[in-house]
Amino acid sequence: MADLTSLLAFRWSPRSFDPRAELTRAEAATLLEAARWAPSVGNRQPWRFALGHRDDETFKRIAVNLPPAEQRWAGRASALLLAAHPRTGHPFAAYDLGQAVAHLTVQATALGLHVRQLTDFDRPGLVADLDVPDDVRPYVVVAVGQLGDPLSLPADLVAEETALRHRRPLTELVLSCGNAIQ
Numbered sequence: 001m002a003d004l005t006s007l008l009a010f011r012w013s014p015r016s017f018d019p020r021a022e023l024t025r026a027e028a029a030t031l032l033e034a035a036r037w038a039p040s041v042g043n044r045q046p047w048r049f050a051l052g053h054r055d056d057e058t059f060k061r062i063a064v065n066l067p068p069a070e071q072r073w074a075g076r077a078s079a080l081l082l083a084a085h086p087r088t089g090h091p092f093a094a095y096d097l098g099q100a101v102a103h104l105t106v107q108a109t110a111l112g113l114h115v116r117q118l119t120d121f122d123r124p125g126l127v128a129d130l131d132v133p134d135d136v137r138p139y140v141v142v143a144v145g146q147l148g149d150p151l152s153l154p155a156d157l158v159a160e161e162t163a164l165r166h167r168r169p170l171t172e173l174v175l176s177c178g179n180a181i182q
Contacts, residue, residue: 011109013116015073016153016161021146023053023078027111031081031144034107035100046093047100050082050130061129062141065122072154074118078145082126084138097139108144116143 028051035047052059054077062080063071074080083101085093105115118141126138150161 016150017076017145018148019076035104038100038103040096065125077143081142
């Protein structure tokens with residue numbers, strides 16, 4: 001493997017969050033600052049966020065709109081973040097939002113936190129429950145927290161949680177390898 005920074009090499013997306021760990025206001029602010037400083041086309045910064053800390057109303061409203069299978073572990077996260085973008089006026093808004101969430105994820109890793117992103121959730125439910133403006137599209141929910149005990153998860157998730165990480169080889173990802181990766 002190439003010599004990656006440890007922030008990327010050791011980043012992973014757990015379900016096993018520590019249900020006692022709290023996300024401090026300073027950590028939350030740092031994560032949102034990292035997202036704010038992400039590159040965007042024409043510096044439009046089309047991202048919008050709703051952040052809920054465990055047990056507050058925003059967290060509960062986000063959690064209830066997750067599928068039951070995800071609710072089994074997501075409630076242990078220290079925070080749930082809805083990441084959204086405007087529906088119109090910016091053809092690269094989803095790409096830019098992805099950049100912002102990636103920056104937030106790397107910053108979380110630098111803080112010793114973990115992130116898991118979810119794209120399966122009740123979008124209309126979240127729009128209604130969080131009073132999201134009509135011109136904003138909820139795109140991803142991000143669970144943030146400290147790593148917990150994987151053996152505390154429901155039995156059907158333990159094997160997946162403790163399995164080795166795998167990535168496709170570059171030869172499958174690079175359209176024209178040539179000498180680019182040799």
